[in-house]
Amino acid sequence: xxxxxxxxxxxxxxxxxxxxxxxxxxxxxxxxxxxxxxxxxxxxxxxxxxxxxxxxxxxxxxxxxxxxxxxxxxxxxxxxxxxxxxxxxxxxxxxxxxxxxxxxxxxxxxxxxxxxxxxxxxxxxxxxx
Amino acid sequence: xxxxxxxxxxxxxxxxxxxxxxxxxxxxxxxxxxxxxxxxxxxxxxxxxxxxxxxxxxxxxxxxxxxxxxxxxxxxxxxxxxxxxxxxxxxxxxxxxxxxxxxxxxxxxxxxxxxxxxxxxxxxxxxxx
Numbered sequence: 644x645x646x647x648x649x650x651x652x653x654x655x656x657x658x659x660x661x662x663x664x665x666x667x668x669x670x671x672x673x674x675x676x677x678x679x680x681x682x683x684x685x686x687x688x689x690x691x692x693x694x695x696x697x698x699x700x701x702x703x704x705x706x707x708x709x710x711x712x713x714x715x716x717x718x719x720x721x722x723x724x725x726x727x728x729x730x731x732x733x734x735x736x737x738x739x740x741x742x743x744x745x746x747x748x749x750x751x752x753x754x755x756x757x758x759x760x761x762x763x764x765x766x767x768x769x770x771x772x
Numbered sequence: 773x774x775x776x777x778x779x780x781x782x783x784x785x786x787x788x789x790x791x792x793x794x795x796x797x798x799x800x801x802x803x804x805x806x807x808x809x810x811x812x813x814x815x816x817x818x819x820x821x822x823x824x825x826x827x828x829x830x831x832x833x834x835x836x837x838x839x840x841x842x843x844x845x846x847x848x849x850x851x852x853x854x855x856x857x858x859x860x861x862x863x864x865x866x867x868x869x870x871x872x873x874x875x876x877x878x879x880x881x882x883x884x885x886x887x888x889x890x891x892x893x894x895x896x897x898x899x900x901x
Contacts, residue, residue, distance in 0.1 A: 682849060682860050684875040689898050691860055691875070693849065720811060720822065722890055724881050725854035729891050731811050731820055746813040746820070748877055748893045752853050761851055762858050764877045766895030769818050 651721045654728050654751050654758050659716065666711030666738065670702035678752060678759035685765040711738035726753040727761075733768055744768040780850045783857050783880050783887050788845065795840030795867065799831035807881060807888035814894040840867035855882040856890075862897055873897040 657676050664672030674695070683692040683701075692698050714736035722729040727750060734745040750762040786805050793801030803824070812821040812830075821827050843865040851858040856879060863874040879891040 680851065682851065682858075684860070684877065684895065686895065687898060690862065691847065691849070718820065720820070722809065722811065722879075724856040724890070727853040727856040727858075729811070729856075729879055731813070731891065731893075733820065746893065746895065748813065748891065750851075750858055750879065761853070762860065762877065764860075764875065764893045764895065766813070766815065766875065766893070769816060 647723055650723065650728060650758070654721070654730060655716075655719060657751075657758060658730060658749060662714065662716070662734070665709065666714060666736070668707040668709050670706055673760070674699055674702060676757075676759055677763075678754050678761045681759075681761055681763065683763045685763075686767055709739055711736045713737050727751070728758065734765075742771050744771050776852055779852065779857060779887070783850070783859060784845075784848060786880075786887060787859060787878060791840075791843065791845070791863070794838065795843060795865070797836040797838050799835055802889070803828055803831060805887075805889055806892075807883050807890045810888075810890055810892065812892045814892075815896055838868055840865045842866050856880070857887065863894075871900050873900050 661672035790801035
């Protein structure tokens with residue numbers, strides 16, 4: 644399972660790096676690791692966003708507005724299915740939006756040798772902290 | 773792509789049948805199509821539920837309490853990755869809980885010839901209707 648562990652460490656590293664940039668108001672970290680055919684839900688979009696162009700348009704609206712002082716990926720878990728990796732966790736953050744706890748699903752797919760997000764679902768967890 | 777279309781029709785049928793039973797207060801339709809290693813988020817659980825035993829315990833608490841009069845799977849979309857199928861949609865329902873709109877992610881995996889849910893993420897959509 645060494646290969647599987649390598650994949651999991653790689654994907655978790657991608658997510659952490661994207662979050663680090665996100666917390667500085669920079670959504671490009673995420674945009675760079677999203678696949679062209681990504682689908683996306685969060686509590687602020689009225690409908691599912693389909694495709695990187697729709698996601699880019701959405702992220703451009705929050706660019707520079709978010710500042711996270713400290714955060715944590717809580718209890719990450721992977722389910723690996725061939726070239727699909729489902730990463731689920733809760734995300735706790737403290738910053739410009741106050742204290743937040745999210746439920747998060749990220750499905751990664753191997754695309755031309757790189758792991759890219761093909762589906763994201765972010766939602767508010769029951770309890771903030 | 774005939775094979776792919778067959779899979780998609782099959783999986784959407786599984787979801788619809790499970791929802792039909794759910795709307796009559798019967799969670800067993802879902803429990804029967806969940807995999808042993810399912811992971812699960814909804815807005816009412818404090819943490820991710822891991823495994824069919826945890827999900828069964830949770831669903832047992834709502835058994836018989838939900839009554840959906842009419843509902844709709846809105847704009848379902850599939851992303852097929854080998855033996856993983858990501859189904860995303862919004863779900864609009866009218867019934868005992870009032871009018872609801874959900875964002876929904878269901879990841880199915882082929883397990884011993886049957887498609888089973890390995891990850892569910894249900895959350896409130898921005899607008900109810």
